Amino acid sequence: MDPLMRRAIITGLLGGAAVIHIGLIGMIDAFQSRDTIADVLTLGALLPILIALLIGWRSGGPMRAPHIIPTGRRAVALGALGGGTTGLVITALALFTTTIDVRWILSNASPSLAEELWYGQGAALGSVLVIVVSAAAGAAGAALHVIPGTIARALTVGGITAILVALMEPFVVAVLRNIGLRFLEGIFYAQGGLTLIGFVLVFAITAAGTYAWATRGRETKQRVAAMPPDRRRTGKLVVYFVLTAFLLVLPQIVGSRLSEVVGTVGLYILLGLGLNIVVGFAGLLDLGYVAFYAVGAYTTAVLTSAASPAFSPELPFFGALPFVIVAAMLIGLMVGTPVLRLRGDYLAIVTLGFGEIARILFLSAWAQPLVGGAQGILSVPPPIPFGRDPQSIYYPILFFCILAAVAARSLQGSRVGRAWNAMREDESVAEATGINTVTYKLLAFGLGAAFGCISGALFATKIGTVFPVSFDLLVSINALALIILGGMGNIAGVIVGALVLVGLPELLREFSEFRLLIYGMVLVTMMLLRPEGLLPSRSRRAELHEREDAEDQYEDEAGEETGQPVVTT
Amino acid sequence: MPVRRSRLNFVNLFLWVLGGSILALAAFGAFLTIQQGRLSGDQWQTLIVAGIALGSVYALLALGYTLVYGILFMINFAHGEVFMWGAFTAYFAATALNNAGMMASNPILAFVLVLATAMLVSMLVAVMLERIAYRPLRGAPRLVPLITAIGASLTLQYTARGFYGSGVRAYPDFTLFDGSIALGPVGMTVKQFVVIASAITIMVLLYLFINNTRTGRAMRAVSEDKDVAAMMGINVDRIIVTTFAIGGLLAGAAGILYTLLFNQVHFFMGFLPGIKAFTAAVLGGIGNVIGAALGGLTLGILESLGPNLLLTGYGIPAPNQLKDVIAFSVLVLVLIFRPAGFLGRKENV
Amino acid sequence: MTTIGDPTGVTVQDAILRADKVTMRFGGLIANREVDFVIPRGGIVSLIGPNGAGKTTFFNQLTGMLQPTSGEITFEDTSLVGRTPHEIVELGVGRTFQNIRLFGAMTVLANVMVGHHVRMKASWWGSLLRLPAVRAEEEATRQRARELLEMVGLSRRYEEDWAKNLPYGDQRRLELARALASEPKLLLLDEPTAGMNPGETAQMTELIMRLRDELDLTVLLIEHDMKVVMGISERITVLDHGELLAEGKPDEIRANPSVIEAYLGKGATTA
Known part of the structure; x- marks a missing residue:
């Protein structure tokens, strides 16, 4: 068979497997309740379509071995073939769940799943629809290779933004109300998602903006670069000023519920910045980072709470810190x-x-007289002069985040940061170059611990109670996932990672159930496809791609992973 | 001329003091417990037998870590999840056979069938893991496959949760294995006997396989030196897949044996046994097959006996809550004092 | 000044480094057996010998990466035995590696600045607070690193590139600059011209001599290329099977029958 067709079909089957996976874990069902476009398209229905789109994009793209680049109609046809194959698998899944009842094993393999996969149209019409829609999505995905690159990028960015904006509906609406732009709500949003008009508008605006930037961006950049240094510095100061002002009024803009989320994101930014020192700068993979978070929270609780069982000096928060x-x-x-x-x-x-030792000890009956065992420690006071409500505890969190980011940045560009990086690159050579690796490892652990414990302290005072269940392994995994998504060793990356991996699931109730699954997949995919993270630091990028003949081999193998058949030459 | 091989620096001193005081505390605790006569002879015996049964499950799992480590020098962090998938499969197979009435009519065949399905599914999971998550990253810097493994572990865990639900499911009873038997003076439940006997049989088979078959010899050659093995015409990729497959089979067996002992399955059940089996592998000397078996048994006995022996003497309440602390402390102590384990090669650490 | 009699009969008045009966055993294998060795201050000394003669092992003991099984090594009257590599760098011994070992994913400039680490004073909290003194030191280090890059002949164009992306010859130069940044009194070079073409080799030889003069260095090198060894060395030590075979001026070594038999006999035919 033609290798391209073979690839399209195999890719399509893999896409089908992906849909089966998300269907059987209950994701499609859970996302059914959230509209992307009100009354037209739910998120649950959108997911298989997006997968088919991606499959089409892969099926219609260039092939490495043998080296063939499908063009024009052929590419689109291949995309349709890939997407259509996925559609067939989806139909098969739907038929399976309606005919055989295996719900005692797979709790989500129910007829209602089939109904959702068939867009609620019944077996006959639904099956045809699924295959046609998937093939069309696949063709559209493949078409991205055919149209000019700048347009393809603009369309992709526009689509992703529109979907995100739709998902953020409750929160964008809350913000719009807070800043007195309520009239926009009626245009863009209906209950649960964007209106059709809103979706098209958001899509069009971002796509046009991206296109304009792609064609004119270079000019603008050059103009900025050509500015005299003092003007550039002024420009920078203005940016900083606006950013600071924005951060200061943020809780008032977004309201209480969203401030709560922002606070949690802040705690994870702190954790991420600390772990980033240990993992990203010094290259020591610490999976027990939660221990420091727990120690910070418990020490704070013991020192400040009146309800601390054994020893309770009742210090104020900043006195205890x-x-x-x-x-x-x-x-x-x-x-x-x-x-x-x-x-x-x-x-x-x-x-x-x-x-784990830390968690078990805090939980144990043995340590109960000191830290309260499973009952935890109650009534941790708020960080006076700040209150506990989300809109005011935001400020100490913001303060420590900025402090930590500045500190991490100072260290990164200093003698200390260089020593850490050298150690990460090659420990024994670092030692032979004059770096006391023992000291610098301990320093990394110590400073990382300090950041983590400040986060824990803020957590305790923010929640007001401390229980051992808050400190399981998943906190460590969460922090690790966010620095990996953002890019190890990269400070801005930590912030982006925390926003995506902590902020989004907090906002989207439906996601939270699949949060850890998504983390796991993020870790695997990032390592396979983009180990340097979304925002790589310069140095990390080189290291992680380190291997002979790096790029080529890498893409080959990444291709294998997504099912692209690789014929060895 | 003074001969100074290593210096007594701060770090060494700290470690020796730390390790020494833990050992001293443990010894003193054991002394106090025995002196106070907290437990009767029978109770000791029961604990030791339980420890051996648990330890043989750890041993089967530890073999998976050790085999993979011996060949790829990587810790297959997701091995505990392979085990969990085996246990879940065993649960469904057992339930299906139970509903079909086979468990009552032909219990031995039923047990073998359940064992076989569990091992098969675990093997498939392990092979898929290797193919999707590890093979593309061979030769990448060390942290990369490790992070992938953590991610794969989470993915497998929460896929199981999504598929099968988050509740704890109770196992149908193999009535055949109820009751207890006595081997000479030592009494144990039939279940424990089945677990220990199955584990020993499987380990002996594995040992014979590695030492007496072509594939086994090829595995050893690859673990000695991949490049030389490849030059000798061994298909290294295939040997690596085979290793994962064998690790998966063993994990599947461990899965059903573990559920025989504890009677329940849960999506998170792979985590702790996974870590402990890794500890066992390190204890025995990672990369060493016999070491893994020894390490597993040692850890099982320590975990079963430890809390009662070492902690009750101090009057610590609810010592069994702290049994995991004992397992982790063993890991830390081994890595401080004898990182090569019982039988390992020093350069591996 | 200690006046340990030089075992080879030549008394060295001002020795920067002495090794006395250094023995290194790996299990049953003896890599170095009772090696006595002296480096005169300001000299360029070569350590030669067939593959597996124990040269790099000996190097690793001088730099603290291995601890001798027995014997004593003194650097300017300080014992090096039992010291960690970073302490030895601090005392003033710098080195390069046989197979280049740069911090590949750091910039060229950062590699050299790491080399200066031991001579910097910034503490972690000073760096954290960006104290004025720390910033001044950082700037001075950057300047010094640039000077060193220039000295070894690396263009400033490269300084923000990753070290691993440099061409091979430039990586050797960079490694040299990193070693020099620690302001060594004694520089140990492990096969500095390995893998270089004749032109590059000549440049490197010339560079080593120039550096010795400009920076007041003492140089010890392991080298296989006999042309380099004979051209550059003031004294040569020959190791064979882990033992000291001969020591002397290049002419003496060239004429030494046991050396010819063990080494040059073979080397001369391949050279």
């Missing part, structure tokens, strides 16, 4: 010392063990 930081740094050194000589993977498992 220095003790908290010292305690965490000591714990950081305690954890750091035994693992000094361990290589990367051993270090990961041992630190994971430490994290």
Whole structure:
């Protein structure tokens, strides 16, 4: 068979497998309740279409071995073939769930899933519709290769933005109301999603904007670069000023519910910045980072709460904070010392063990007299002079985030940061170049611990209670996932990662159930396709692609992963 | 001329003091417990037998870590999930056979069938894992496959949760295995006997396989030196897949044996046994097959006996809550004092 | 000044480094057996010998990456035995590696600046607060790194590139600049011209001599290329099977029958 067709069909089958996966884990069903375009398209119905689109994009794209680039109609036809294959698999899944009842094993393989896959049209019409729609989506995906690159990019960005804006409906609506732009709500949003007009408008505006930037952006950049230095500095200052002003009024703009989310994102930014020192700068994969978060929270609770069981000096929050930081740094050194000589993977498992030890100890009956065991510690006071309501606790969190980001940045470009990077690159050569690796490892652990414990302290005072269940492994995994998504060693990346991986699931109730699944997939896909993260730091990018003949081999193998048949030559 | 091989620096001192005091505390705790006569002889025996049964499950799992490590020098972090998938499969197979009445009419065949399906599914999961998540990253910097493995582990866990639900499911009973038997003076439940006997049989088969078959010899050659093995005409990729497949088979077996002991399945059940089996592999000397078996048994006994032996003497309440702390402390202590484990090669650490 | 008699009969008045009966054993294998060795201050000394003679092992003991099983190594009257590599760098011993080992995913400039690490004073909290003194030191280090890059002949054009992306010869130069940034008194070069063409080799030889004069260095090198060894060295030490075979001026070594038998006999035919 023609290799391109073979690839299209295999890719299509894989797409079908992906739909089966998200269908059987219940994602399609869960997302059925959220409209993307009100009364037209739910998110649940959109997901299989997006998958078919992606499959079409892959099926119609250039092939490496043998090297063939399908063009024009042929590419589109291949895309349709790939998408159509996916559609066939979807139909098969729907038929399967309506005929055989395996719900005692697969709880989501129900007739209602079939109904959703068939757009509620019944078996006959639904099957035809699914195949046609999937093939059309596949063709559209393949068409992105055929049309000029700038237009394709503009369309992609426009589409993604429109979907995101639709998903954010409750929150954008809340913001619009807060800033007195309520009239826009009626144009753009209907209950649960964007209106058709709204969707088209958002899509058109972002697509046009992207296109304009792609064609004119270079000019603008050059004009900025050509500006005299003092004007550029002024420009920078203006940007900083606007940004600061925006951050300061943010809670008032977004309202209480959203401020709560922003606060949580802030805590994770702090965690991420700390873990980034350990993992991103110094290259020590610490999976027990939650231990520091827990120590920070518990120390704060013991020192500030009147309900602390054994010892309760009832210090004010900011009075307790220095003790908290010292305690965490000591714990950081305690954890750091035994693992000094361990290589990367051993270090990961041992630190994971430490994290679990911390959780079990806080939970145990043995430590109950001090930290309350499963009952935890209640009534942790708010950080006076700030209150506990989301809109005012936002400020201390913001303050520490900025502090941590500035600190991390200072360290990154200093003697210390260079020593860490050198250690990450090649430990024994770093030692032979004059770096005391023991000291610098301990320093990384200590400082990372300090950041983590400040986050924990803020968490305790924000929630007002401390329970051992808040400190399981998943906190560590969460922090790790967000620095990997953003790009290890990259400070802006941490912020982006936290917004995407913590902010979005907090906002989208339907996502939260699949949060960890999505984290897992993010970790795997990022490592397979883009190990340097979304916003890579310069140095990290080189290292992770390190291998002979890097780029080519990489894409080959990435291609294999998504089912592109690779014929070895 | 003074001969100074290593210095007593701060770090070494700290580690020795830390490790020494943990060992001293453990020894003193054991002394106090025995002196106070907290447990009767029978109770000790019961704990040790339970430990051996649990330890043989750890041993089967640890073999998976060790085989993969021996060949790829990577920790297959998702191995615990392979085990969990095996346990779930065993659950569904057992339930289906139970509903069909086969468990009552032909219990031994039913058990074998359940074992076989569980092993098969675990094997498929392990092979898929290798193909999708690890093979494309061979030769990448160390952290990359490790992070992928963590991601794969989460994906497998939460896929199981999505497919099968988040509740704890109770296992149908193999009535055949109810009751207890006595081997000489040692009494144990039939279940424990089945677990120990199955584990030993599987491990002996594995040992014979590695030492006496062509594929086994090829596996050893690849673990010695991949490049040389490839030059000798061994298909390294195929050997690696085979290794994952064998690890998967063992994990599947471990899955059903574990559920025999504890009678329930849950999507998160792979995490702790996974970590502990890794500990067992390290304890025995990672990369070493016999070491993994020894390490598993040691850890099982320590975990079963440890809380009662080491902690009750101090009057610590609810010592069994802390059994996982003991397992993790063992891991830390081994890595401090003898990173090569019982039988490992030093350069591996 | 200690006056340990030079085992080879030549008394060195001002030795920067002495090794006394250095033995290195790996299990049953003896990599170095009772090696005595002296480097006169300001000299260029070569360590030669067939493959597996224990040269790099000996190097690794001088730099603290391995600890000798027995024996003593003194650098300017300080014992190096039992010291960590970074302490030895601090005392003033810099090195390069046989197979170039740069911090590949760091910029060229950062590689050299890491080399200057031991001579910098900035503490972690000073760096955290960006104290004026720290910033001044950072700027001075950057300047110094640029000077060193220029000195070894690396264009400023490259300084923001990743080290691993440099061509091979430039990587050797960069490694040299990184070693020089630690302001060594004694520079250990492990096969500095390996893999270079004759033109590059001549440039490197010339560079080493110039650096010695300009920076007041003492140089010890392991080298296979006999033309380089004979052209550059003031004294040569020959190791064979982990043992000291001969020591002397290039002419003496060239004429030494046991060396010819063990090494040059083979080397001369291939050279």
